[in-house]
Amino acid sequence: MKDISRSVPKEDHEEKVSGRALYVSDIQMADMHYAKTVRADRPHARIRNIRLPELPEGYVVVDHHDIPGANHVNMIFEDWPVFADSVVRHVGEPIMLVCGKDKQIIQSICDEIVIEYEDLEPVFDLQESVVHKSFQKGDAAAAFARADQVVERVYETGYQEQAYIEPQGFVGYLEGEKKVTLIGSIQCPYYVKNAVIKTLACDPEDVRVIQAAVGGAFGGKEEFPSLIGCQLAVAVHKLKKPIKIIYEREEDMIVTTKRHPSKTTMQAALDSAGRVLAIKAHVALDAGAYIGLSGVVLSRAMLAVTSAYTIDHLDVKGDVYLTHTVPNGAFRGFGAPQMIFAIDMFMHHLAKHLGKDPYQFRKAHQAKQGDRTATSGIFRDPILMDAMVEKATSMSDYHRKQKDYASPDVYRGIGMSWFLHGCGFTGSGESDHIKAKVRLRKSDTDHVYVLVAAVDMGQGAKTTLKKVVVETLGVPYNQVTFDDPDTDAVPDSGPTVASRTAMIVGGLLAQAAQTLKETWKRGETQVVEKTYRQPEFVIWDEKTLRGDAYPAYSWGVNIVEVSVSPVTYEVKVEKIWSVYDVGKALDERIVLGQADGGIAQGVAYGYLEVMRHHGGHIQHKNMTDYIIPTAVDMAPTETVIFDNPYALGPYGAKGVGELSLVGGAPAVAMAIEQAIGRPIQKIPATPEMIMELMRDETH
Amino acid sequence: MKPIKFILNDQPVEAHTNPSRRLLDVLRGDYGLTGSKEGCGEGECGACSVLLDGYAVNSCILPLASVEGRHVTTIEGYAKTQRFAVVKAAMGDEGGSQCGICTPGFMIAIESLLKKNPKPSEQEIRTGLAGNLCRCTGYNMIVKAVQKAAKVGEGLW
Ligand code: FES
Ligand code: FES
Numbered sequence: 007m008k009d010i011s012r013s014v015p016k017e018d019h020e021e022k023v024s025g026r027a028l029y030v031s032d033i034q035m036a037d038m039h040y041a042k043t044v045r046a047d048r049p050h051a052r053i054r055n056i057r058l059p060e061l062p063e064g065y066v067v068v069d070h071h072d073i074p075g076a077n078h079v080n081m082i083f084e085d086w087p088v089f090a091d092s093v094v095r096h097v098g099e100p101i102m103l104v105c106g107k108d109k110q111i112i113q114s115i116c117d118e119i120v121i122e123y124e125d126l127e128p129v130f131d132l133q134e135s136v137v138h139k140s141f142q143k144g145d146a147a148a149a150f151a152r153a154d155q156v157v158e159r160v161y162e163t164g165y166q167e168q169a170y171i172e173p174q175g176f177v178g179y180l181e182g183e184k185k186v187t188l189i190g191s192i193q194c195p196y197y198v199k200n201a202v203i204k205t206l207a208c209d210p211e212d213v214r215v216i217q218a219a220v221g222g223a224f225g226g227k228e229e230f231p232s233l234i235g236c237q238l239a240v241a242v243h244k245l246k247k248p249i250k251i252i253y254e255r256e257e258d259m260i261v262t263t264k265r266h267p268s269k270t271t272m273q274a275a276l277d278s279a280g281r282v283l284a285i286k287a288h289v290a291l292d293a294g295a296y297i298g299l300s301g302v303v304l305s306r307a308m309l310a311v312t313s314a315y316t317i318d319h320l321d322v323k324g325d326v327y328l329t330h331t332v333p334n335g336a337f338r339g340f341g342a343p344q345m346i347f348a349i350d351m352f353m354h355h356l357a358k359h360l361g362k363d364p365y366q367f368r369k370a371h372q373a374k375q376g377d378r379t380a381t382s383g384i385f386r387d388p389i390l391m392d393a394m395v396e397k398a399t400s401m402s403d404y405h406r407k408q409k410d411y412a413s414p415d416v417y418r419g420i421g422m423s424w425f426l427h428g429c430g431f432t433g434s435g436e437s438d439h440i441k442a443k444v445r446l447r448k449s450d451t452d453h454v455y456v457l458v459a460a461v462d463m464g465q466g467a468k469t470t471l472k473k474v475v476v477e478t479l480g481v482p483y484n485q486v487t488f489d490d491p492d493t494d495a496v497p498d499s500g501p502t503v504a505s506r507t508a509m510i511v512g513g514l515l516a517q518a519a520q521t522l523k524e525t526w527k528r529g530e531t532q533v534v535e536k537t538y539r540q541p542e543f544v545i546w547d548e549k550t551l552r553g554d555a556y557p558a559y560s561w562g563v564n565i566v567e568v569s570v571s572p573v574t575y576e577v578k579v580e581k582i583w584s585v586y587d588v589g590k591a592l593d594e595r596i597v598l599g600q601a602d603g604g605i606a607q608g609v610a611y612g613y614l615e616v617m618r619h620h621g622g623h624i625q626h627k628n629m630t631d632y633i634i635p636t637a638v639d640m641a642p643t644e645t646v647i648f649d650n651p652y653a654l655g656p657y658g659a660k661g662v663g664e665l666s667l668v669g670g671a672p673a674v675a676m677a678i679e680q681a682i683g684r685p686i687q688k689i690p691a692t693p694e695m696i697m698e699l700m701r702d703e704t705h
Numbered sequence: 706m707k708p709i710k711f712i713l714n715d716q717p718v719e720a721h722t723n724p725s726r727r728l729l730d731v732l733r734g735d736y737g738l739t740g741s742k743e744g745c746g747e748g749e750c751g752a753c754s755v756l757l758d759g760y761a762v763n764s765c766i767l768p769l770a771s772v773e774g775r776h777v778t779t780i781e782g783y784a785k786t787q788r789f790a791v792v793k794a795a796m797g798d799e800g801g802s803q804c805g806i807c808t809p810g811f812m813i814a815i816e817s818l819l820k821k822n823p824k825p826s827e828q829e830i831r832t833g834l835a836g837n838l839c840r841c842t843g844y845n846m847i848v849k850a851v852q853k854a855a856k857v858g859e860g861l862w
Contacts, residue, residue, distance in 0.1 A: 015797060022805030023793045023812055025740020025780035032739035169840050171744040171752055172806040221742070221806025222840050255745045464804025464841045595800040599846060603803065606843030629749035629838065637834040637844040 010477060010657040011647075013595035017468040017488065018219075030175040030191045030218040031252045038177075041068075041105040041241055041251040042112050044119055045261065046094035049130075049330035049622030051123035053092055053101070059118035065106035067115075068241040075207030079233050080200050083137075083297035086333065088205055088236045093126070095295035096332050097622045098261035100233075103241050105249055128330035128622055132269065132290050137301040137326035139308060141551035143382050144319035146275075149284030153275035157359055161272065161348035162688040163671070165617035166265035166607075167626075168337055169634050172221020173258040174231060178238040179248035186239045187214040192231040193223045194501035195459050199493045201232035202239045213239070216492040220463040224607070225336035227463070228503050229299050230263050259627045263335030264617065266291040266303060270348035275319075280360040282353075282371060284319035287311050289345060293326045294333035300326040303334075305432050307341030309380060309555045310668075313349045314391060314424045315368070316377040331622050336503065338604065342427060342668045343611060347689060350423045350672035355685060365408070368424070369395075383554035386543070390648050391561055394585040395424060397646055398563040402583040407567065414683035418580075420567045421676025423669035428556030429661030430506040433548050437540035443497040444514040446475065446522050448532040454479065454522070456488040458499040460511045465663055466596035467507050473593060474512050474656045478519035497535065505661025508592055509558070509652070514538060516656035541654055558652050560665045561587040566609060566641075566673040570681040575693040575700070577613050577678055579641040586665060587648045590658030594647065601645045601666045608670020610635050612689045613678060711772045714738075714782025724770035729753045731769050732779055740780035740809045744838065751837030752806060754813040755779050761817035763836075780809035783816060791858035792816065792850070801850035803841035810837050815851055823862040824855055 021027040044067075058067060070077050070089040079086045090099050104115050150156065176190040186206070192198055195215045202213045215235070220227065234251060241249055253262075268291050275284040289307050293300035308324045357367035373379075375389045399405060399422070407420045430436055445457040456475055462468040472488045479486070489495075499511050514536040522534045546553040565583040570576070582605055591597040614633055617626040626632040651658025675686040684699040708719040713736065720731055732738045732755070741764055744752035748766040755764045756778035783789050792815050795801070802808040811834065818825060818833035825833060830851045831844070839847065855862075 013800075016800075016802070018805065019797045019802060020793075022802050022808050023796055024784040024789075025809040025812075027805055028739070029742065029806060031743065032733075034737070034739075170804070170806075171750055171838060171840055172742070172804070173744075219806075220804060221744075222804040224840070255747065466803070599800045599803055599842060602843035602845050603841045604843075607840070628747060629745045630747065634838060634840060635843075636836075636838065637831040637848060640831075640844045643843065643845055 011591040011594045013593050014469065014473060016466060017472060018462065027219040029172055029221050030177055030189060033177045033189060033218065035177065035179065035248045037247060039105055039107050039245060039247045039249045040109050040112055041103045041238065041249050042116055043100045044102045044104060044116055046090065046097060046099040046101060048094065048123060048125060049097050050126040050128040051094050052126060053090065053094065054122040054124050057120040059115060061115065062111060065104065065111065065115060066245050067102045067104050068244050069102035072240050072244055073205055076204045079236055080204045081229050081232065081298050082302055086233065086296040086298050088233065095330055098332060099295070100237065103237055105241050105245050130329050130331065130622065132292060132327040134328050135325040136297055136328050137304060139304060139551065140323040141308065141381060142321055143378065143380060146284040146286055146319040146321035149319040150275040153283055154278040155276050156273055157276060157356055158271065158273045159352055159355055159687060161270045161351055163268045163344045163347055164690055165267055166337060166611050166615055167259060167617055167632055168224040168226030169632065170222030170224060170226055173253040173255055174227065174234060174262060175252035176234055176238050177248065177250045178242040180242055180246055184208065185212045185214065186242050187216065188235050188238060189216045189218050190231055190235060191220050191227055192217055193227045193461050193463060193503060195461070195491050195493050196498045197229065197501055198232050198235040201236050205236040206239055214492065214494045217461050217490045220461055223463040224338045225340065225503070226262055228336035228501065230335060255629060256627050259632060260624045261332060263333055265337040266293065266300065266334040266344065268344035270345065272348055272352040274356055280362055282317055282356065285312065285317050286321045289324040291326050292329055292334065294329060294331045296333045297326060298333050299335050302432065303341040307345040309428065309432060310342040310345040311349060312380045313346050314373050314426045314561065315353065315371040316373040317371065320380060331619050332624060338607065339664045339668045340504065342664065343608065343671060346425045346668045347671045347675065350425065351675060351687065354676055379555065381555045382552050387558060387652060388650060389561065390587050390650050391424060394561065394563050394587060394648055398422070398565050398583055398585045401644060402565040404565055411680055417570045417572050417681050418568070419677040419680030420565060421673045421680065422563065422565045423673040424563045425669040426559040426561050427505060427661060427665040427668055429509050429558045429560055430556060431504050433546040433555055434540065436510060436538055440500040440538070442500040442510055442514060442538040444499045444511060444518055444536050445497050446518045446534045448522060450529055450531050452485065452528060454481070454486045456486060456515065457496040458511055458515065459491045459496050460499055460507050461491060461502040463502065465600060466593065467502065470508055470592040470596060471512055471515055474516050475519045478516050479523050505663045505665065508659045509655045509661055510538060512592065512656040512659060513654060557654065558660045560660045560662065562665050562669050564605060564669040564673040566677045568674060568677040568681055570678060570696065575696040579609060579674065581641050582609065582643045584643065584645045584666065585648065587650045588662045588665065589652040589655050589660035590649055591647050592657060592659050597647055597662055598645055600662050602643055604666025605643060605670050606635055606640050608667040609674045612671030612674035613691045614639065616690055616692055709769050709773050711774060712776045714778055720769060722769065725768050727765055728767040728769050728772060729764040732764060738779045738781050742806055742809060744806065749838065751814060752810040754810040754837065756783065756813055756817065759820055761814050780812055783812065788816060788858060788861050791861060792854045795850040795854035795857060799846045799850040799853060801842060801847040807837060807839040811839065811847060815854065818851065819855060819862040825851065
């Protein structure tokens with residue numbers, strides 16, 4: 007049999023290199039109108055009065071009064087208004103849209119709008135918990151009671167901005183009297199559709215959502231586009247014209263969701279031999295002004311508490327706090343990067359505290375097949391971490407460099423993280439909430455159409471999912487078509503998130519293709535559908551967070567080498583080595599591309615990407631202020647993919663997209679820690695922070 | 706208003722519009738050339754790159770007036786060349802494009818780089834591409850694509 011991993015040409019390569027792919031801002035329509043958002047300029051205030059200038063003919067403002075249905079965005083937690091009504095809770099909160107034909111006239115209307123506020127006290131500290139979760143494994147209290155010693159450390163992480171190169175945007179128009187069609191830069195066509203249905207209080211057939219080419223997303227186009235989609239749908243109904251809304255870079259950076267800043271307190275109970283008996287952990291996430299998806303992000307953070315280690319006794323708690331800042335949300339990794347930074351640094355720091363070799367110490371706690379997971383489920387499948395760690399350390403010459411860089415005056419360091427990532431939705435999310443459905447349609451000319459809601463946002467979903475169908479059917483590539491999803495044409499195969507697309511959607515497509523192959527009737531129209539069913543062995547209790555949190559796990563090892571300037575404390579990443587187990591790569595080049603892009607974001611999260619707010623105002627609001635890696639910053643990478651086929655994944659595939667991000671920060675932080683000889687407990691480890699660390703201890 | 710005359714993708718054109726408008730807006734809006742993208746609008750990301758007399762510039766910070774009498778080549782024009790075909794194939798082989806929003810800009814930047822320096826070292830490639838941001842690829846596959854294009858297309862630049 008042909009090896010599925012062998013790369014095939016990327017489905018959309020031609021149109022993307024030549025500039026022919028149509029992103030939302032490239033879409034042109036006759037009589038196109040435009041919209042701009044009027045936003046709050048303060049963190050917390052009551053709106054006293056709004057004075058509008060006289061509007062020229064053909065121009066309208068759209069605000070909460072125009073919403074026929076619910077004034078909140080349909081999400082897991084429904085507290086996020088489509089338009090602010092009487093109170094604004096963060097800088098940049100949308101109050102209304104100004105719509106019309108000419109962008110300059112729209113701008114001058116916006117400039118003339120006067121909003122009178124009564125300021126209210128803003129909250130920026132983590133005081134008000136709105137979501138609290140906890141779970142236990144074993145008996146942590148007893149373990150702490152008999153501990154030889156207890157060690158505590160606190161780990162903090164900052165904001166991270168997705169910084170997709172294409173800002174958010176939509177085009178919306180009416181088809182007939184009441185059907186609104188939205189074309190957008192989105193990850194989740196059905197999230198947008200379902201949100202708009204609630205806001206318009208209309209029938210499902212009156213909303214159609216189509217995906218345009220997506221210029222990067224990384225979670226940033228998971229839930230946020232639902233907000234713009236709802237606003238635009240209301241505007242389209244009022245103006246009855248096609249309207250385009252494209253965010254400017256600065257607007258995008260100030261108002262869209264980011265990775266949650268976090269603070270994690272770790273406590274370990276150690277026995278006299280220096281083994282970890284138990285861990286107590288508390289993770290605090292800053293949600294910003296609305297909860298949105300934060301509760302789910304919190305779950306993923308908590309469930310990653312022991313990452314690739316097995317600890318028998320756990321007491322894990324977490325809280326989501328509201329502050330008067332921009333709402334945070336989905337970003338590749340979804341809570342796991344914060345926790346994996348904390349646990350991997352903590353294991354490293356525990357070893358140092360005990361005077362043990364961190365490598366041996368971590369080895370002694372490494373998770374093995376058959377072990378109980380953090381939530382008392384079971385690691386059922388083979389775990390290849392021994393071989394993977396061996397591979398990573400030998401290709402990077404890790405052990406020799408560890409010794410060579412031990413002296414603080416070489417200002418060089420090498421750090422290693424190892425980690426896992428749960429594939430798919432947490433717990434029973436797939437079976438209870440998503441219930442993914444895929445469809446294959448064969449025409450009477452025997453051409454096959456892949457009908458799923460999965461979005462290609464650069465991760466190659468079109469190529470890999472089509473490949474699964476083509477290879478299973480055993481037909482030529484040009485006999486199968488995969489168009490960008492349109493909710494009028496495709497069933498709800500779920501959102502394009504949580505590293506679920508290859509494994510879940512791909513798995514269902516493989517089943518559908520198999521059925522189609524077995525029932526193939528030449529020259530006849532055929533339709534095959536498959537709906538997701540939870541594997542029977544997966545047992546999960548959402549209330550106690552107990553059981554198998556994920557059907558499968560992907561695993562990884564990252565090693566990062568850095569040098570630090572003794573003068574400016576600037577960090578240079580010299581080289582990155584990675585080893586991953588993603589089950590089976592559905593396309594090697596695509597997986598390596600995900601590996602490179604993910605680690606670039608993960609490492610930069612650890613040392614480079616700085617975003618802060620001051621009094622609720624984001625300070626890093628354009629690409630000049632918010633630094634992401636360039637080709638010069640990014641180090642060469644060497645990546646090895648291990649085969650470890652997962653029985654229930656298509657051709658053995660598990661999740662890929664997020665795995666390559668989650669271990670970057672601890673690896674680079676450990677490397678910097680070695681280079682400067684000071685512990686790192688906070689990221690990003692900027693030159694300013696390093697300078698402070700150096701000063702603190704030399705004085 | 707005096708029209709701005711320039712050569713756009715090898716065709717002489719006269720733009721009857723406000724000469725202080727950004728070249729990017731004129732290309733996308735007036736000529737329908739949407740291959741040049743707007744990522745930042747402030748000269749930081751290179752998604753809007755076009756060739757001005759053969760070398761890459763950011764069209765989002767260039768007023769139309771400054772192209773008077775000069776050659777402007779967008780991705781649409783460049784896509785008709787043999788050099789483009791070589792870079793396209795190399796980008797495909799090495800996986801240099803993911804979401805693609807940065808890709809037309811990178812194609813232009815790569816052309817400009819190879820025109821200046823047909824045999825760049827890895828470091829020269831990295832420096833040459835430092836004006837273009839890509840959030841998807843982590844750049845290494847793009848760097849490899851440039852190396853490959855330089856080799857396969859030897860003599861073309
Ligand atoms: S859009 Fe011109 S440099 Fe970013
Ligand atoms: S391929 Fe997405 S930004 Fe470069």
